[in-house]
Amino acid sequence: MPETTGRVAVYLDFDNIVISWYDRVHGRNAYGKDRQRITDDPNDAEVAERLKQATIEVGAIIDYASSFGTLVLTRAYADWSSPVNAEYRSQLVARAVDLVQLFPAAAYAKNGADIRLAVDAVEDMFRLPDLTHVVIVAGDSDYVPLAQRCKRLGRYVIGVGVAGSTAKSLAAACDEFESYDSLPGVVRPTSEVEAAATTTAKGKAEPKSTAKTRRTRTVAPKQDDQSEATALLVRALRLGHDKADADEWLHASAVKTQMRRMDPSFSEKALGYRSFNDFLRSRDDVAALEESGHERLVRLQES
Secondary structure (H helix, E strand, C coil): CCCCCEEEEEEEEHHHHHHHHHHHHHCCCHHHHHHHHHHHCCCCHHHHHHHHHCCCCHHHHHHHHHCCEEEEEEEEEECCCCHHHHCCHHHHHHCCCEEEECCCCCCCCCCCCHHHHHHHHHHHHHHCCCCCEEEEECCCHHHHHHHHHHHHCCCEEEEEECCCCCCHHHHHHCCEEEEHHHCCCCCCCCCHHHHHCCECCCCCECCHHHHHHHHCCCCCCCHHHHHHHHHHHHHHHHHHHHHCCCCCCEEHHHHHHHHHHHCCCCCCCCCCCCCHHHHHHCCCCCEEEECCCCCCEEEECCC
């Protein structure tokens, strides 16, 4: 992680993150299907429950951004007259977030924040030359040019987006990318099978304590994600060995840094591992881990 003495600017495309998380919790395009019901009566019992299950943990995002240094400014862009967004106003203000009002040009538009957010961010970088880090909370590929411009202006760019709804090009354009799902304090959504199991086979509702337990179980990462992570590890190890002796042990931290350079979206926590060492142990068929002493060393397994 970069040193924590930085000065950080945070920009949240709030509509984007709310809608993306709703789709993550309730299934693909769920918000689009429920949009009219939410607009017509957000206080309807069923609608309110679905919104509650997909609540964004704003504090988790702000706390993560603060790990890079002092938060100089934090802005959230949305139509704050919308009942869905209005629910967050008090907690955002409590965290000193500046609420920027947007008025979408069309009711069907997913968000209208990209141009305003990008213009403000570039202006801030020239107005505040001491800014060292820029955190972009969004998932659209529209933000790729902004991330690239921030990097050209010498800022360290961190992206935060919802897994499955973030463009790979945006993750690649950042210096570092973190899945919202893996932030401390965020409860990852359950699988559809577990969600449906909140009622018993007899049709009786389960006790609230049981239902709550089911909702906090996490979805296992897709096998494709695991395979891609293994391939990324192998490439990073080979690059490390190319720069050193083929049989030389490499520092695990340096290997992780190289993996994040090649794929800023890599996160062992998003894959279900508590630490990078746990991730390495699970790949003992391709990577040998040396854990004696204070250092953790790794190298490609001998074939």
